[in-house]
Amino acid sequence: DGPLEFWIARRFGAPTVDPYLDTLCAATDMLARGITCVQHLQGRLFGDPDTFEAEDDRILEAYRDAGMRVSYSRGLTDQCRFVYDADDTFLATLTPSEREAVDHLVAQPVEPAGEQLTSSYHALRGRWQGKADGRIAVQLAPVNLHWCSDELLLRAEDVSRADNVPMHMHVVETPYQAVYAQLRSGGKSAVGHLDALGLLSPRLTMGHSVWLTSDDIRRVRRSGACICHNPGSNFRLMSGLAPVSRFRAEGIPVAIGIDEAGLSDRRDMMDEMRLAWALLQSPGHGETPVDGREVLRMALDDAAATTPFGGTIGRIEPGYSADLILLSWDRIAGAYFDVADGNVSALLRRMVSSSVRTVLVAGRIVHDEGQSTMVDIATAMDELGQRTKAAAALDPVGRVATAAALESGMRRFYNRMPWIDWRSITGESALWKR
Template identity: 40%
Template structure:
């Protein structure tokens, strides 16, 4: 046995059901090979394990590692040439994005996530070019990047069967375009299209070849408009057989709500319930445009939701009715999606965004999220949306040791009144500079801004050199294609929403009269 003890001024083991953080003063935890054996008062832990090596953090607060429960790419769309737009236009804008090696790209965002305390990420890859061998190679490079840097990843590849560009069949959209542009668009879509059976074979390959204990593979039906009912049912069967969860974008925008009604005559959530897809194994990413009945259905089935706060604001998608979910005891994770409000992957900032966005007018504190509830979203609940489940997310015996060590004195200098709970103070104030260490599976992978396994500057230099080169022929063609198809995309959505649709909000944040 090679038990090791960590002592700290405070250890936050997690959040209680009432939204209060559970914090131990002058505490310690003992772990062995990444498994937490015990947590409690420092003196008691030292006495129980007298031979264990002790590492002390006298001015620090330790909390569970943060979980980014919804992530896609490394360099942001804005960095790569796609300005923020309404989501349905944004897909067209992204046609002109530069290409980057998936290994380097993954490391780029991993640097940002880890620096802000993220130990686990739900990585949802998509739009890789080529056949199954090419897509498998891209997926393996993503997984290799996380393995090399030491981060925990729950990986899935978005399955898209149809309607890849707008909310109608690919062929129908291409027919809307001038003939030459339509042919170019069809050729582009063909390059990012795989048969459904190949998507399932990709999952099987990755399950068979995964080598790192810090990586898990799961499934991702991309969205209702991207999937047929037969495809959804096949993925549900695969999920049950393999014992893995699924993560599905749903109801990100009002246009997706309208698409679901046109296709099914009901809501997207009700349709998924009828197909038997809902349950604790399913996470719905975004969920902004759920109806009150949808929320009740998700709560009743134990379906998880991932709140992508910054993304919803940046792309004009709307605001998730978070408190309607929290008050029903639902599992809600927190994701940064393509990029946070500062065009980066700062989970501390994302937590504050979610904490403050939902502070709508009123006096009852139960109507708005508490710092502890936000912490639970970013740790335990986020973990439940991944394939790691209850193995992580809290600092308790039997769980894996993924943790963030904050320099509390540095974060609160020159003063912090002790009436404020220390975890609450950090959720309001901590920044990446205050992260002293990030620990995954008992291993320190970041210390005072220095990545232990990877030379960050060398990776950024390689990215800068690659993107300093002129656009290649494919990039030039996609840049031109974006400009050619954009007017048709905009025209497609003109008048798409029914004038009679009820959009009564959950939150009332202003008054016209």
């Protein structure tokens, strides 16, 4: 509920949560809402790298126990941890009190590119790829252009090509990221820079992609890359509205994502599908409404294509995994349903979490009539709540002060050139607004 750049700062004010319980509760919540597969991008800008592997394992143990399918990545980052500029440049703009509040973050090391790929991909993949009856896959996630050096991006692309494994990368989520790309590459857009490095390919999914230019869209189409559309997240973080109609007109595969919470604090893909459907419609009596089947394709086939499970999930066909949602038609139709409205329209307009009767993943019932068949979720939620409340009462490294200091410094940083000039710099890519 505020710009992404400041939300990043506010994250440091949140209490620490147990990774296993947090993931277990989230996974069960998603399953209850009919989500059978999740793309989990575990972002880490700060922390002790020696603890990351254990945390990855606890997260994946939770997905295993919940019965959910997951494509997991530990986010790759090696620069610009605070703002869209070098750490030292930003730190030099802080007041003494602000610098004191963030010093403990500065002291935390940045893993070199090679070490990151070894621990976050090769070792992780060796431990987890194909586990839980094939429900767990490991892929790559260079988190965003500003957080990754060219060396890290090129190394990730080499691994992606060698192993034929997908990569997921947030790209120009906000207009300030578009400004950064031009500064970094001498006038190129983020997509232009990625293209020059050779990263655009059918193995790449670009998250958000709100501020793409017409030339960017053509490059993406030619490359075969996918886009993951997160409309609710884009609204909540005041990032803008991606020109999805233009993406689809060019034949670019577009998945629908919620980027953790979406428009509400519920992990509700049903709400996100309805929002995406509404935003695809064009004004005017002469326009043909977009069929709901297009939205279903974005949430099913196109979404599956962004993961290592592409071609094996997202359809009810021989040879595909039995990841199925059984819905109560009575709960959808209610007291009255006109068959002329069509079943697909009714599903998209009316289905809510209570419409879900049974959820199967890989042929196994993992959720039935509102209850997990895999874990005691009530006990897990109670324990998570107690632990999180206890953590919120502690402030071992001044987390609240850290968040406040970072946000204060960030507000000053972005309130100057060239950042305040983003409207003129991104003018062409905002033409869809007019």
